[in-house]
Amino acid sequence: MPLALLALAVSAFGIGTTEFVMMGLLPNVAGDLDTSVPTAGYLVSAYAIGVVVGAPLLTALGSRIPRKRMLVLLMALFTVGNLASALAPNFGLLIAGRVLAGLPHGAFFGVGAVVASRLVSEDRRARAVATMFLGLTIANIVGVPVATLLGQNLGWRATFLVVSAIGVVAMAALARLVPQVSPEQHGGLRQELGALRDRQVILGLLTAVFGFAGVFAVYSYLASMMTEVTGFGESTVTLVLALFGMGMTLGALIAGPLTDRALRPTLYGSLAALAVTLVAFDFTVHVKWAALVSVVVLGAVGFMTTTPLQMLVMNKAQ
Template sequence: MRLALLAMAIGAFGIGTTEFVIMGLLPEVSADLHVSESTAGNLIAGYAIGVVIGAPLLTVLSTRLPRRGALLLFMGMFAVGNLLTALAPEFGAVLGFRVLTGLPHGAYFGAAAVAAAQLAEPGRRARNVARVFLGLTIANIVGVPVGTWLGQELGWRATFGVVAAIGLVAVAGIALCVPRLAKPEGVRLRHELTGLGNRQVVLGLLTIVLGCSGVFAVYTYIAPTMKALADYTEAGVTGVLALFGVGMTLGSLIGGRMADRALRPSVYGTLASLALVLLAFSFLARNPWTAALAVLLLGMACFATATVIQVFLMVKAEHAPTLTSASHHAAFNLANAIGAWIGGAAIGAGLGYGAPALAGAAMAGFGLSLALAAGRLDRPRPQHAAGEDPGPPEADLVSAGSGSAR
């Protein structure tokens, strides 16, 4: 089982690297392709568009595939997309291949989350999923800095060639180490689409959009914020960004344990902590030491929240595990786009680099309010018949059989 989780985590590492490394390579890309850096920035948006489109579309198209087959398809697409990006001759082709590379992102994580849960013993489902997602968080600690350095030394195409190779390693690992997993009984495309329409699932997806958009209002502009408020050099900013990755890793582990113990309270707690960290960020970012702490805490709160809500969505969409998990990633990327716009609007209005964090805290607060409202709507109805069983609590559902949550 550990080798299977490692193989899927390697795929997650490759995806995390290719998603974020482009931010550090925009100068190299723009110089090589003879476009402005602002134009090259469209490669970031292109990847996000691919994720938003591909997550539900590829998941729906692959519902009849076994889990391992779906994982191999998505990771194969990812490897090919990165290779074509590295070989593309002009900017339009690079942009198109970035969209292609983003298509399997959410679908891969959806299938990997389900597979990891099916491999888990009762009571360890969320922790298994968190271990797969460690690949994504570790990418921000190791993959992005190393990929940026490699691209600066050997050219940006070398970075995407290496990422394509990582994708091929993941393909081999999945083929050799992930066993054939039975499709959860009763799960069909019709059930996936119906489950995605569950009111609690819709509210959960909206919660991740609102809550995590606050994070990206800050993270999108983290480099100029650290330079302007905390007097960091470019080398210092690189170290601070690695701290965000460390925080993501810790948050993923913490969120997995919290979700296994008390699911709904964990949703409230992580969103509240996210709002508080964002509120404090505006003030902590004005000193180099406290700014570093704030970035670490922001990464922790962000991925603890994302992990907990991921588990919550899978519990509430019992017969739509794959499509719901993939939609979670689409919602996360939508939060990325919205947060970037909010942060840019705050800075553009002349409110300073501390303003995005305050706006982000408000967004996280809205997310918490929505989660609380969803909780009130989800309270069990009063029982009219004596001895009627109200059903298992959410904490038990997380630890239920392998086809129930992920």
């Protein structure tokens, strides 16, 4: 695999850390800013709003910018958003910082997936995209647990300062390792939105929305469920988050080769397994060993849908 994929994976590591670490820090942020955990949960939604708004807007605005420069600019915006979150003096400005940090998320993975697929031969495109996403899954094994532990001991602001530093490292890696890739000729926002006329693109996007709604409904409050429902201590939260990351990594490793061989069967099978896992989680969350197994399985089957969905939308939107 080309070294440029390493730079993309490092960037995905930073994005994955800031996206998922908030779930483990919700109790800490709520306590520090004198609000409730459910209210602090809006910080997860704020990041998601940034993703939804930023994905089509920034992709369209950067459609004529060379891909390498676009990736660096997106990571710069990501870094600024996390720095703003770290320095936010109140809950409202922290919400704004989270929105800002989420803006480049979708555009980065969209542009990054295109770049990754153009670095390898046709029959290895899904594996290249999955390699980039490995950075995001490894973030859940290492980045999120360590960042959560850091936030619990030094304060949640320290977590976002560290993520900002990761963003700087990612920018340097992108500038050094990613080759120059010319953008395809697009007509801006109208052209980007024009892809939505394809029913397969709409279906892929809706599948991503509703498929991952269940995953994030569980993961957003995983720390609270593990401590208040399952009965684990707060110190166990980092282990639980790492187990989820291990499942995600396993799912990504499996999904890449399977998607190259059979895209739709991989997608259908992973979605069916995800539905079964989410139903079972309502029962297993009350038993400690079963809850831990379910966390791993949820991460695996949930993330197995990412690569085939990404490839499906890419293939149909071109």
